Amino acid sequence: MTIQASAAGIGDSPTRPDGTPKVLGAFGYASDLTVPGMLHGATLRSPHPRALIKSIDVGPALAIPGVRAVLTAEDIPGTKYYGLIAQDCPVLALGEVRYHGEPVAIVAADDVAAARRAVAAIVVDYEVLTPVTDLRAALFDPDSPKVHAGGNVVRHQPVRRGRADDPDIRALADVVVTREYQVGMQDQAFLGPEAGLAVPAADGGVDLHVATQWLHADAEQIAPCLGLAPELVRMTLAGVGGAFGGREDLSMQIHAAMLALRTGLPVRMTYNRRESFFGHVHRHPAVMRYTHGARRDGTLVFVTAEILLDGGAYASTTEAVVGNAASLGVGPYEVEHLAIDAYGAYTNNPPCGAMRGFGAVQTCFAYESQMDALAAELGMHPLDIRARNAVKQGSVTPTGQVIDAPAPVAEMFAQLRAMPLPPDRAAGDLLPGGYGNTTHGEGVRRGVGYGVGIKNICYSEGFDDFSTARVTLSAADGEPAVTVHTAAAEVGQGLVTVQGQIARTELGVERVAVAQADTTVGSAGSSSASRQSYMTGGAVKAACEAVRERVFSLARERGFQVAEGSRLAGGKIVSASGEPLVDLALVLGADVVEETREYRHRPTGPLDRMTGQGSSHVQFAFAAHRAVVDVDVELGLVRVVRLDVVQDVGRIMNRQSLEGQIQGGTAQGLGLAVLEEIVVADGKVRNPSFTDYLIPTILDMPPMGMRILEYPDPAAPYGLRGAGEPPTLSSTPAIAAAVRDATGLALGRVPIRPEHIAVPAQNAARDG
Amino acid sequence: MKLSLTVNGADRSAQDVWPGTSLLTALREEFGLTGAKNACEQGECGSCTVYLDGDPVCSCLVAAAQAEGRQVRTVEGLGGPEAVQRAFLACGAVQCGFCTPGLVVAVHDLVHRIEDPDEATIREALAGNLCRCTGYEKIIEAVRCAAAELRAELSEHSAPPGLPEPSESSGPVRR
Ligand code: FES
Ligand code: FES
Numbered sequence: 033m034t035i036q037a038s039a040a041g042i043g044d045s046p047t048r049p050d051g052t053p054k055v056l057g058a059f060g061y062a063s064d065l066t067v068p069g070m071l072h073g074a075t076l077r078s079p080h081p082r083a084l085i086k087s088i089d090v091g092p093a094l095a096i097p098g099v100r101a102v103l104t105a106e107d108i109p110g111t112k113y114y115g116l117i118a119q120d121c122p123v124l125a126l127g128e129v130r131y132h133g134e135p136v137a138i139v140a141a142d143d144v145a146a147a148r149r150a151v152a153a154i155v156v157d158y159e160v161l162t163p164v165t166d167l168r169a170a171l172f173d174p175d176s177p178k179v180h181a182g183g184n185v186v187r188h189q190p191v192r193r194g195r196a197d198d199p200d201i202r203a204l205a206d207v208v209v210t211r212e213y214q215v216g217m218q219d220q221a222f223l224g225p226e227a228g229l230a231v232p233a234a235d236g237g238v239d240l241h242v243a244t245q246w247l248h249a250d251a252e253q254i255a256p257c258l259g260l261a262p263e264l265v266r267m268t269l270a271g272v273g274g275a276f277g278g279r280e281d282l283s284m285q286i287h288a289a290m291l292a293l294r295t296g297l298p299v300r301m302t303y304n305r306r307e308s309f310f311g312h313v314h315r316h317p318a319v320m321r322y323t324h325g326a327r328r329d330g331t332l333v334f335v336t337a338e339i340l341l342d343g344g345a346y347a348s349t350t351e352a353v354v355g356n357a358a359s360l361g362v363g364p365y366e367v368e369h370l371a372i373d374a375y376g377a378y379t380n381n382p383p384c385g386a387m388r389g390f391g392a393v394q395t396c397f398a399y400e401s402q403m404d405a406l407a408a409e410l411g412m413h414p415l416d417i418r419a420r421n422a423v424k425q426g427s428v429t430p431t432g433q434v435i436d437a438p439a440p441v442a443e444m445f446a447q448l449r450a451m452p453l454p455p456d457r458a459a460g461d462l463l464p465g466g467y468g469n470t471t472h473g474e475g476v477r478r479g480v481g482y483g484v485g486i487k488n489i490c491y492s493e494g495f496d497d498f499s500t501a502r503v504t505l506s507a508a509d510g511e512p513a514v515t516v517h518t519a520a521a522e523v524g525q526g527l528v529t530v531q532g533q534i535a536r537t538e539l540g541v542e543r544v545a546v547a548q549a550d551t552t553v554g555s556a557g558s559s560s561a562s563r564q565s566y567m568t569g570g571a572v573k574a575a576c577e578a579v580r581e582r583v584f585s586l587a588r589e590r591g592f593q594v595a596e597g598s599r600l601a602g603g604k605i606v607s608a609s610g611e612p613l614v615d616l617a618l619v620l621g622a623d624v625v626e627e628t629r630e631y632r633h634r635p636t637g638p639l640d641r642m643t644g645q646g647s648s649h650v651q652f653a654f655a656a657h658r659a660v661v662d663v664d665v666e667l668g669l670v671r672v673v674r675l676d677v678v679q680d681v682g683r684i685m686n687r688q689s690l691e692g693q694i695q696g697g698t699a700q701g702l703g704l705a706v707l708e709e710i711v712v713a714d715g716k717v718r719n720p721s722f723t724d725y726l727i728p729t730i731l732d733m734p735p736m737g738m739r740i741l742e743y744p745d746p747a748a749p750y751g752l753r754g755a756g757e758p759p760t761l762s763s764t765p766a767i768a769a770a771v772r773d774a775t776g777l778a779l780g781r782v783p784i785r786p787e788h789i790a791v792p793a794q795n796a797a798r799d800g
Numbered sequence: 801m802k803l804s805l806t807v808n809g810a811d812r813s814a815q816d817v818w819p820g821t822s823l824l825t826a827l828r829e830e831f832g833l834t835g836a837k838n839a840c841e842q843g844e845c846g847s848c849t850v851y852l853d854g855d856p857v858c859s860c861l862v863a864a865a866q867a868e869g870r871q872v873r874t875v876e877g878l879g880g881p882e883a884v885q886r887a888f889l890a891c892g893a894v895q896c897g898f899c900t901p902g903l904v905v906a907v908h909d910l911v912h913r914i915e916d917p918d919e920a921t922i923r924e925a926l927a928g929n930l931c932r933c934t935g936y937e938k939i940i941e942a943v944r945c946a947a948a949e950l951r952a953e954l955s956e957h958s959a960p961p962g963l964p965e966p967s968e969s970s971g972p973v974r975r
Contacts, residue, residue, distance in 0.1 A: 047889050054897030055885035055904055057835020057875035064834040145818065223839040223847060223898035223932050273839070273898030274932050305840045462920070524896025524933050688892035688938075695935030696895065722844035722930065730926045730936040735919075 041537035042750060045688035048529045049546060050522065061271035062227035062243035063302045070229065071100055073284065073291050073301035074147035076137040076154050077310055078129035081163035081345075081380040081715025082179075085127050085136070089155040093139060096153060098146035100295045104137045107290065110259030116249065116281060116385070120180060121346040123257050123286050129158070130179055130345035131382050132716045133310030140291040140299050163380035163715035167319055167342045170379045179345060179378035186343050186350045186376040189358040191430050191644030194369030196334040201369050205325025205333040209405040213322065213398040214781040216709035217342075218315040218700075220387050221727050224273015226311045227302040230288035237264030238289045243272040245279045247519045248555035257286050258293065265289070269549040275523035276700070277386030278312040280560055281348050309720035313348045313385035314710055316341040316376070318357075318394035324402045330410055330417040334369035335362045335402075339395060341384075343376045348385030350376035355493050356391030358644055359431045363399040364441050364486040364654055365421040370430050372644065380715045386560060388700060389487065389760040396485040397704075397782055400765035404481070404772065414482045414769065415445045423486070431639055433647040437682075437753075438743035441484060444656045444678040447739045448482070454660055454674045464662050464669035466731055475666040478673070481769025484656035485761030488649040489754030490563040494638045497563070497650075500554030501531075501571035502628040505539060505579050507617040512603050514539055516575075517547040520556035520568040525756060526689035527564050531572050533686060538576035540600035541616070554630065562653065562754025565685055570749040571631035578627035587619045634747055651745055655679040655758035657698065657766035660734075663774040665793045668786030670706050670771055675763060676737035682745045682753035694759045695736055701763030703728050706771075709783050805867050807831055808877025817864055823857075824848045826864035827874060835875040835901045839930070846929030849902035850874045856909045858928070875901035883953070884908045887946035888939075895933035903929045903939060911947045915954075 040046035053059040090102040105112060105124040112126055113119045125136045137154050141147035162177070169176045170184040178184055195201045202208070228242030237260055244250050247267040255265040272279070284301040291299040303311045319340045325333040339357045343350035358374035387393075407417040422441035428434055457463075457478065463471050491497040502517040514535045522528045532544040549556070556568045584594045587605060597608030605613045639646040660674040675698055684690055707726040711718040719725045744751025764782055772779050777792055803826060804813035814830040824841070827833045827850070837847035841860040848860045851873035859872075878885065884907045887893070894900050903926065910917055910925045917925065922943045923936075931939060 045892070048892075048894065050897070051889045051894050052881060054894050054900050055888045056880055057833075057901040057904075059897055061834075061837070061898065063838065064828075066832075221932055222896070223845065223930065224837070224896065225839065272896060273837075274896040276932070302838075304838075305842065467924070524898075526895065692892050692895055692934055692938055695937045696933045697935075699935035700932075721842060722840045723842055727930060727932060728935075729928075729930060730923045730939070733936045736935065736937055 040533060042533045042685050044533065045686050046529060046533065048526055049532060050528055059271050061224050061273050062241065063224060065229040065241055065270055065300060067229065067231065067298045070298040070300050071140040071142060071291065071295060072144045072147045073288050073299045074139045074151045075135050075287060076151045078125065078132060078134040078136055080129055080158055080160050081132045082161045083129050083158040084161065085125060085129065086157040086159055088137060090137065092153040092155060093150035096146055096150045098142035099139060099150045101140045101291055102137060102150060102154065103290055103294060108257060111256040114253040114257055114282060114286065115347055116349055117351050118347040130380055133382065135287065138287045138291060140295050165379055165381055165715045167340050167377055167379060170377045171340060171375050179380060184378045186347055186378055187354040189354050189374045189639060189644055190642060191358050191370065191372040193430055193432065196336050196369040196371040201334055202325060204327065206328040207406060207409045208323060208325045209402060209409060210323040211402065211405060212780055213320045213401060215318040215394040215397055216783055217317040217384065217712060218387060218704050218708050219309060219710050219725060220276035220278030220312065221725065222274030222276055222278055225303040225305060225308040226283040228270060228284055228288055229298060229300045230292035231298040232292045232296055235264065237266065238292055239266045240285060240289060241268045241270040242285055243270050243279060245275050245521050245523060245560055246558035247521065247549060247551050249558065250282060250285055251551055253282055254286050254289060258289055267551045269521055272521060272523045275559060276388045277390065277560060280386040280558060281313050283311045305722060306720045309717060313383045315387035316343060316353055316384040316394065320394065320398040322398050322402050324406055326406050326410065328410065330412050330420045332365060332367050332421045335367050336370065337361050337372045339372065339374040341376045341394065342379055342381055344379055344381045344383035346383045348383050350385065353391035355639060355648065356488060357395050359639060359648055360392045360486050360488065361395040361399065362430055363396065364423045364484055366423055366427050367430065372430065381712050382710065382717060388697065389757050390561065392485060392487045393761050393764065396761040397765045397768065400483045401768065404769050415449060418484060419445050431648055432645040433649060435652055437651065437745040437747065439652060439654065440680050440741055440743050441654055444484065444654060444680065444741065447678045448656050448658050448676060451676045451737050451739065457662060462671065464664040464671040465667065470667055470669060471664050476662050476664050477774040479661050479663060479770040479772065479774025481659050481766045481773055482657065483762040483764065483766035483769065484654065485758055487562065487653050487758045487761055489651040489653050490561055490566055490633050492636055492650065493648045494636055497557055497567065498630050498632045499556040499567040499571040500628065500630050501568060501575040502553050502626065503535060503572065503575035503579050504624060504626040505583065505620065506624040507620040510617045511543060512541045512616040512620065513543040514541045515545050515547055516572055517553050518556045518568050518571065519549050519551060519553050520564055521549060521559040523559050525559065525693060526686060527559065527568065529689060530565055530569060530685050534569055534572045535576055538573060539580060540602055562756040565752055566748055566754055567631060567633065571629055573749050574629035574631050575627050578629055579625050582625045582627065583616065583619060586623065587614060590619060592619060651748060651753060653753045653755065653758045655762050657762045659766040659770040661767060661770040661774055663771055663789060665775055665789060668788065668790030670784065672702055672734045672767055674734045675702065677759055678739045678741065679755065679758055680741040680743055680753060681755045682748060683742055683751040684740060685750065685752055690740065690755055691738060693756045694738060697756060697759035698736060698763045699728050699733055701760045702733065702767060705764045705767035705782050706784050707732065801865065803864050803868060805869060806871045807833065808873055819865060821864045822860050823862040823864050823867045824859035827859060833874050833876055837898055837901055839898060846906060847899050847902040849905040851905060856906055875904050878908060883949040884911060884946040887942040887949065891938050891942040891945055893934060893938040893942035899929060899931040903931065907943050907946060911943065911950055915951055916947055917943065
């Protein structure tokens with residue numbers, strides 16, 4: 033008899049453990065939390081992007097029945113500032129507001145209505161100042177007001193390689209294209225708004241139940257602001273309704289805790305959609321100017337790029353976003369001579385930070401548009417010029433890092449090419465404008481476009497990136513059972529499923545429970561940078577291996593034969609060839625085997641401040657898209673007909689979840705291409721609602737073909753490659769390229785709006 | 801005001817409900833039914849979808865007072881996991897799941913109205929339900945699975961329900 037590998041282990045697609053409560057409507061999201069006697073919190077936010085606060089009168093708010101506390105910056109118990117990288121963001125505005133929507137005061141009341149009335153009753157005397165809203169001026173105009181005392185440059189990261197400025201080098205290029213590109217401000221628009229519950233504890237501390245991406249980083253920022261010892265801030269993950277980077281920074285955490293500590297009662301804060309648009313950072317808008325030079329055969333000679341990223345009022349993760357933009361700014365291409373300058377700025381626009389793709393999305397739109405522009409100049413197929421320059425294993429990146437793992441970019445293009453194109457438009461097909469019936473097909477043109485991107489996986493630039501897992505094995509009723517406990521945030525991506533799969537595979541046990549994530553176990557790091565399968569997966573694997581070794585010793589102590597090469601499968605210790613040796617339950621008896629392990633990826637280094645040279649990244653991941661669109665060139669309406677994607681993931685851990693990640697990431701890229709933008713005018717957000725900020729509906733999304741490659745990365749657990757972000761990079765430029773193909777327009781900005789197509793078309797018609 | 805209505809087959813009432821309260825808020829705050837979600841409260845996302853007298857509605861757009869004396873059925877009242885819910889699980893149509901309760905009700909309505917909805921019908925029927933995580937592909941797959949299961953149930957009245965390939969109703973799914 034041979035024992036088979038455990039079902040629902042890695043490579044399978046078991047039903048997600050949180051799936052049943054989710055379909056039943058029984059899953060406890062942060063906004064569903066209630067405890068008896070809890071108060072409701074609300075936030076007063078600045079109506080101005082830049083103003084001095086002359087005075088705040090909370091008296092009228094306190095007079096409202098049911099109001100228990102009204103707090104301002106004066107009431108912050110500890111440090112007044114917090115932040116993920118630089119601590120520059122005040123818990124509540126301190127004498128000055130720097131963006132539209134900045135929190136100024138907070139209220140706790142018996143019910144939501146009283147809390148909202150109290151917010152409206154607070155009187156703030158502002159001296160309104162002219163906001164700093166022009167990105168270029170903020171960075172380079174010496175007369176620009178400073179948003180913070182230290183100036184408006186959060187980070188400037190140059191990358192220099194070869195001699196891109198040398199006229200002799202430039203002369204080698206047969207064709208040179210220079211273009212400017214812009215990317216609008218995208219919102220994560222997770223569906224479950226920010227929410228959480230703070231419960232004051234008898235020991236003077238606070239227990240927080242929140243929807244977040246990184247419990248420990250939250251706690252580390254919260255405790256000093258509350259003036260509490262770290263161990264007095266305890267965090268438990270509440271149900272998370274999507275994240276996409278928007279929950280990396282704190283939102284309501286400190287506010288709810290302040291109100292709970294002040295009133296001695298539990299306080300829940302739940303943002304509504306409007307407040308959510310003000311309550312988290314967004315994707316950095318970008319202005320980019322690229323020059324590409326290539327030989328007649330398409331070989332890139334040099335690239336120069338100036339990349340400006342608007343970080344808004346506070347630093348958030350701008351520093352790291354700039355690092356990505358700089359180091360990944362030419363894409364998955366070999367370029368001998370390059371000069372990149374990436375800047376992150378402070379302005380009085382809404383703060384920007386993490387969103388899926390993290391600094392690699394904006395540049396991907398630009399460098400892929402450049403590749404298309406070169407291809408057009410040279411009369412080449414867009415995939416041919418990309419394949420000619422594609423990186424491969426052994427290539428050197430712009431920062432001098434050798435790509436030492438497989439990088440099958442050229443094969444991805446071949447796969448994409450082999451996927452069938454959709455048939456030509458037929459009668460009865462939905463047209464641009466959809467059920468609006470804006471056209472009968474006249475003026476509708478089809479276009480095809482391509483995009484490929486490169487994304488770093490895990491944290492970069494020397495960050496001490498680790499995850500912790502505690503794995504417990506015991507026997508109950510003669511059956512072995514495993515509990516996996518980490519602080520890793522399940523945000524929808526399916527991490528709870530993968531953790532269980534790894535434990536089943538490593539320990540050969542069917543019954544695996546994944547405990548609620550909280551801070552009673554060490555940090556797992558953030559559910560960001562496509563890193564959790566790699567990092568927390570690696571930690572769970574390591575803890576399981578340690579448990580297995582303990583079980584083997586236990587078995588030997590108890591007189592059982594455990595030959596070299598034995599493993600665990602089917603609830604037993606089995607020999608290398610799969611012969612069952614002894615039941616785990618028998619070995620364990622009443623003993624509980626528990627091991628905790630920290631997992632670290634290989635170290636990375638910083639980028640040189642002047643040259644940008646350094647091996648700053650852990651792993652590189654790639655996805656490529658082909659988009660087919662129909663465009664009503666008269667009205668400027670776009671319908672994406674099909675999006676095909678090829679992605680290399682190293683190793684498929686869970687095909688179903690993986691496909692879901694690729695499809696969902698692709699959808700967010702489509703949103704950026706043609707729909708999504710937070711419109712900011714004079715520093716004010718104009719469209720903070722789902723009525724005016726449009727995310728893709730099921731009618732906007734086309735069918736998606738998909739091919740998944742598995743070229744293992746030997747340095748990664750199971751050879752896997754982070755997979756959540758890459759598809760978000762490449763779908764945007766693919767769609768933009770397809771719209772260009774259909775219209776013949778240059779289209780240097782996303783999202784592409786109808787007027788970007790219709791107005792030039794009408795002008796051409798008039799002038800022609 | 802006082803509010804009395806039937807929720808998931810049971811008579812429920814609440815005293816002192818503010819007259820402007822939406823049905824969604826009443827369900828969540830007064831009756832403790834937090835299945836219906838509150839992603840926009842503007843009628844844009846469908847996460848709050850419930851049945852009102854048998855028709856799916858955005859409960860955030862319905863004043864609680866309008867539901868006085870009427871029949872409300874929420875995701876909690878579908879008696880699940882039933883065919884649609886099992887199909888969502890089996891097909892991977894759930895990620896963060898915040899859209900799921902609303903989608904489950906909307907799909908429940910669709911597959912009970914139309915036996916074998918084609919793709920265009922599915923997309924049109926679900927155009928009011930936003931999902932930020934999935935890109936909708938697996939939701940469409942789930943609708944097809946659920947419809948197929950219901951058809952199978954109809955055709956073999958007494959046979960125990962079982963989902964068609966590639967899914968099983970519970971436990972690990974091998975693909
Ligand atoms: S919450 Fe009702 S439609 Fe969004
Ligand atoms: S699964 Fe997250 S919004 Fe649909």
